[in-house]
Amino acid sequence: MFVSLLIIFTASLVIIALFHRLRLPPVLGYLCVGLIVGPTSFDWVNDSDALPLLAELGVVFLLFSLGLEFSLSKMIALRQVVFGLGSLQVLISGAVLGALLMMFGVTTPAACLLGAGLALSSTAIVSKELGSLGEIFSSHGQNAIGVLLFQDVVAVLLLTLVPVFAGTSDQAWYWALPLTLGKTVVLFVGLSLASRWLLPRLFHEVATSRSAELFVLLALVIVLLTAVLTHLLGLSPALGAFLAGMLLGESHYRHQIEADIRPFRDILLGLFFVSIGMLIDLRLFASHGLLILGLTLGLLAIKGCVVALLVKWRGSDSETAWRSGLALAQGGEFCFALMSQMQQNQLMPADLGGLLLAATFCSMVVTPSLLRAAPRIAARLHRKPNEETRLEEISALNAQVQSHVVICGYGRVGQSIGRMLLNAQQPYIALDNDPVRIEEAAVGESNIHYGDSHRGDLLVAVGLERASLLVIAVDKTDIALLILKEARRINPSVPILVRTRDDSQGPELKEAGATEVVPELLESSLMLASHALVLLGFPEQRVRDRVDQIRHDRYRLLHGFYAGAEDEEL
Known part of the structure; x- marks a missing residue:
């Protein structure tokens, strides 16, 4: 045995x-x-x-x-x-x-x-x-x-x-x-x-x-x-x-x-x-x-x-x-x-x-x-019986929107981005495939729609061709890659910001057409480190320049990780 x-x-x-x-x-x-x-x-x-x-x-x-x-x-x-x-x-x-x-x-x-x-x-x-x-x-x-x-x-x-x-x-x-x-x-x-x-x-x-x-x-x-x-x-x-x-x-x-x-x-x-x-x-x-x-x-x-x-x-x-x-x-x-x-x-x-x-x-x-x-x-x-009607309704609602931001994935990260955009008076349209979340969000917001973000017809309906930015905030990199490829097919020139857990698939996402890939683990580490330096008395401008340099170098300084006993999920 x-x-x-x-x-x-x-x-x-x-x-x-x-x-x-x-x-x-x-x-x-x-x-x-x-x-x-x-x-x-x-x-x-x-x-x-x-x-x-x-x-x-x-x-x-x-x-x-x-x-x-x-x-x-x-x-x-x-x-x-x-x-x-x-x-x-x-x-x-x-x-x-x-x-x-x-x-x-x-x-x-x-x-x-x-x-x-x-x-x-x-x-x-x-x-x-x-x-x-x-x-x-x-x-x-x-x-x-x-x-x-x-x-x-x-x-x-x-x-x-x-x-x-x-x-x-x-x-x-x-x-x-x-x-x-x-x-x-x-x-x-x-x-x-x-x-x-x-x-x-x-x-x-x-x-x-x-x-x-x-x-x-x-x-x-x-x-x-x-x-x-x-x-x-x-x-x-x-x-x-x-x-x-x-x-x-x-x-x-x-x-x-x-x-x-x-x-x-x-x-x-x-x-x-x-x-x-x-x-x-x-x-x-x-x-x-x-x-x-x-x-x-x-x-x-x-x-x-x-x-x-x-x-x-x-x-x-x-x-x-x-x-x-x-x-x-x-x-x-x-x-x-x-x-x-x-x-x-x-x-x-x-x-x-x-x-x-x-x-x-x-x-x-x-x-x-x-x-x-x-x-x-x-x-x-087969297409849903009411799918054409729903897509037409979404298209009609967003027909006059220009230079907006499309957010794919309206979880915690997507909602935070949306609130920042709203505070800056930047119009945006969000997509999510969680019906409960959409039902709750739709009570106070009219620019949230239900659907799979990797569907090309839905991206067209929310006006991706006229958008100034696409933010992919889903928490699964495989899904993000599908959305990215479909978005590039529809609008080859729109800037695309992709959120990932880490930078393990960053090169693949960049090759598929992502303008910027933000690994949230490395970015959160960078923010904590910058706050620590400021609290230690380093000049804020110097810290800010160093942070910008690390981002420019694609977080190379932060690469390398000694795994511990409690790091299974990382």
Whole structure:
């Protein structure tokens, strides 16, 4: 086991570093590691009973972290998505896929089970990618998370139904269904009571001890204990971990808990994706490559269209519908476990199982790229019904504005810039994709608009061609780069000021067309240093000249940093 972990971690170190340079998602890197070290490739890692258990813990930690982001009130607000959209998605997708399987000769019981299994999506990949893209609380993100939660319950039910359909269980399906739902309710009530009466007192006692070690241990115990209790109830450990995280999401210790478990989550989740990659037989791609490609595209198209139509039917706009469909179009990790059990119970032939496993794997591999390309794909597939009208309204409101400043991102930094401009009587127009922030800001300001700043038509609507300055104040450099490239396409001559966390991607932003790149960490350090010099009695003009020189030299004097024990985020 130790040798296997050493091989996996070493291969992951090399592959993830390469993928980072190529700006590809780490998830794809871990899947490729599984393919490389697996039994059908170099066969460096032997089968181990401990590896799947460690891999499953990665999903448990991921769902616990995701639960911390959701409060109970938010989950209650999502109940229609979880039980309404989630149940319809599983039923309709499962029925369509099951009917297709029966057309290809699969028996009716196996087709029903397998169709429902293929209807499930990847909780691990979708949750991780939506989180990294900052889209968890977007409309399509909440649709995806709500459906995935319902699918976790369905996955447990499907696994319990395999022996029933195989004739090796005494329990009928109409007893298994209410029993699973009843266990879920019992688990939720029990965790609610614990999170209200027991856990706050435990965290308070540990916090007063001021021991970081005790706090980490308590966080780990909560995650693992929740997973064990859920497993004993016959439910998905990941579902229980999500519920526990959600109930702790409103505590004062939420951010500390999330920071403590992040290292364990990332490493174990990497093992999970490696284990998925090891299940795939590479020889099938050589012998049945075109068939696997067709199955993959068919699975993506059927599930994506079903979800998109359901979301549209529920009253959402077309962009949200298509982006929800793209997020849930892939197969899921539970499908691997389901097909494995079905093969063991002789409910499906091994050759069909191998092809479907390969197609499911391929659909999971392309998911990170689909999520990143979702805005462009959704815009091409369909435009919002009211989008043209909204863009026309924005254009009409700003038609007379000249020599203004466009601010992309109206968070704390964007609002500070806006207030300074307002104080200087400089007109500006701000864009932000947070509907709550826009709703609050629009009460007192009419020059704030909702939308994705990297959309060219929206930048045109706010008059970027006539602007005297563009300020990109978003907190994600990848998004800033997209906005920068689109802005340069629309107006090659406008000065563009880009805010970044540090200067690690400064050259890339300058190459893409940024006039100035302001790394806020270095700039804040420079301001503190200048104040210190003034307080020490140095002449203000001399300090000001020195600051200007450092900025002119692109902060070269401030480069170089001795990292400490508490500098993980830097």
